[in-house]
Amino acid sequence: LDRPLITVACNEDMTASDLVGRYLLDANGTRWVDGPLTVAARIGAICYLDEIVEARQDTTVVIHPLTDHRRELPLDKKGETVHAHKDFQLVISYNPGYQSLMKELKQSTKQRFVAMDFDYAPTKVEEGIVEREASIDADTAKKLVQIGKVARNLKGHGLDEGISTRLLVYAASLINQGIKPANACRMALVRPITDDADIRQTLEHAIDTIFV
Secondary structure, three states: OOOOEEEEEOOOOOOHHHHHEEEEEEOOEEEEEEOHHHHHHHHOOEEEEEOHHHOOHHHHHHHHHHHOOOOEEEEOOOOEEEEOOOOOEEEEEOOOOOOOHHHOOOHHHHOOOOOOOOOOOOHHHHHHHHHHHHOOOHHHHHHHHHHHHHHHOOEOOOEOOOOOHHHHHHHHHHHHOOOOHHHHHHHHHHOOOOOOHHHHHHHHHHHHHHOO
């Protein structure tokens, strides 16, 4: 797209001012400083709000005027309305399914966006990602993806979430640094996702079977 990308990691302490801007004190008094959302709207950048459900709902409503037919951002504290650049885009992401009701995205927010579902990459693609990102051999990458699939089959049967591609890359990186594959998998793939002794035993058995 050849556009600037401005990323915001959302959290429960984030306020509307963190997004749109605020007055700050300096040597000459006070001055207005645009927040990341305002900057993106002005210059036609892509503003990416990562894990938007982590932000409070009274914070995220500030995006509503930008994401309907108005495409404008009122700066109440400054008495200005920013009309979004024609190239401005707003992208949000979150992991659905396990957030609490208090962190559910409001319907009035959801219905301002088109949506895409992202699942794990196909096996061959994921193997290629692990191999490339961790600079390991194809056979090791294949074995790690096999372990990932075992864990993902346990989702809803003792695991809240399966092993992500990110964790597979972490395990591969440890292996690449000289740690034995089975130990690397236990540290990067098993311990971070569960404390349940039975689930750990199941995953460790799969690791020992695959990395014989």
